[in-house]
Amino acid sequence: MTSPLPHRSATSTAPERQDEEELHQRRTAITALGHELRALVDAAVRTTAAPSTLNRVSDGVHRLTAQLIGHLRARAEVPEVDEFPGGVRMYSPVTGPGSPLAPPLRVTRLDRGATGTCVLGITHEGPPGYGHGGISAMLLDELMGWACATAGMPGMTVSLQMRYHRPVPLESPLRVLAHVTGTEGRKVYVTGSIATEEDLSTVLVTAEGVFVSPDPEHARALFPSLRSAPG
Numbered sequence: 338m339t340s341p342l343p344h345r346s347a348t349s350t351a352p353e354r355q356d357e358e359e360l361h362q363r364r365t366a367i368t369a370l371g372h373e374l375r376a377l378v379d380a381a382v383r384t385t386a387a388p389s390t391l392n393r394v395s396d397g398v399h400r401l402t403a404q405l406i407g408h409l410r411a412r413a414e415v416p417e418v419d420e421f422p423g424g425v426r427m428y429s430p431v432t433g434p435g436s437p438l439a440p441p442l443r444v445t446r447l448d449r450g451a452t453g454t455c456v457l458g459i460t461h462e463g464p465p466g467y468g469h470g471g472i473s474a475m476l477l478d479e480l481m482g483w484a485c486a487t488a489g490m491p492g493m494t495v496s497l498q499m500r501y502h503r504p505v506p507l508e509s510p511l512r513v514l515a516h517v518t519g520t521e522g523r524k525v526y527v528t529g530s531i532a533t534e535e536d537l538s539t540v541l542v543t544a545e546g547v548f549v550s551p552d553p554e555h556a557r558a559l560f561p562s563l564r565s566a567p568g
């Protein structure tokens with residue numbers, strides 16, 4: 338199972354340990370804020386509170402936001418708390434423990450594949466009581482991307498074909514699966530599915546995707562903040 342928290346190394350030198358401790362504290366705080374934000378978003382889309390209460394909460398949230406906007410990172414800059422590419426992404430809208438949008442999906446790497454678990458909430462609702470089709474596509478796109486990475490070919494989605502067989506329930510543990518089925522040059526072919534933990538044999542959604550590993554020149558142009566990174 339992937340963890341948003343850093344691994345600690347017994348062989349770290351003292352300054353490294355200090356850095357690791359600081360990273361651990363930041364990730365723990367980001368995770369705690371993400372948890373509270375998800376609770377806020379959930380309550381905000383479910384509440385039947387009076388307009389006066391909504392206005393009061395709105396003012397309070399505005400004041401809280403002001404405490405953060407003095408410390409924003411530049412757009413497209415990889416957060417210091419992340420390991421990109423190929424590792425922790427604290428603010429991913431799918432897996433990020435710091436993201437109010439993320440369920441978040443908890444991912445386990447498999448051999449040329451990946452599996453993920455999550456619970457969708459009312460924030461992710463499409464038809465009343467069920468998940469939005471775009472959210473299912475988001476879960477599968479992400480996990481299929483992880484599957485590519487486990488096959489040693491991290492890439493970007495160029496094609497994603499979805500099939501919605503049955504509605505995806507909210508507030509019910511889900512299992513998402515993805516497997517690489519083949520590669521051809523820089524292209525990776527991947528399949529994915531969503532089922533409930535309760536009934537793994539009844540597939541609710543399936544997907545077929547093509548991912549492409551950008552060539553190095555293209556990758557440097559797309560991700561300039563990684564210009565000095567190895568590879």
Ligand SMILES: CCCCCCCC(=O)SCCNC(=O)CCNC(=O)[C@H](O)C(C)(C)COP(=O)(O)OP(=O)(O)OC[C@H]1O[C@@H](n2cnc3c(N)ncnc32)[C@H](O)[C@@H]1OP(=O)(O)O
Pocket residue numbers: 423478479480481482483486492493494495496522523524547549550551552555
């Ligand atoms: C671990 C975390 C995982 C996270 C996963 C998240 C996944 C995402 O959401 S990625 C974001 C969404 N995707 C994107 O924004 C990608 C946008 N596309 C691009 O930028 C470019 O297409 C890019 C960089 C991927 C590839 O560009 P480039 O390197 O020039 O590839 P290009 O030469 O055009 O095509 C490579 C091959 O793919 C094929 N291909 C391109 N597009 C498609 C397509 N839509 N369908 C099928 N095949 C395609 C080409 O035919 C070519 O095949 P061949 O080598 O056999 O001729």
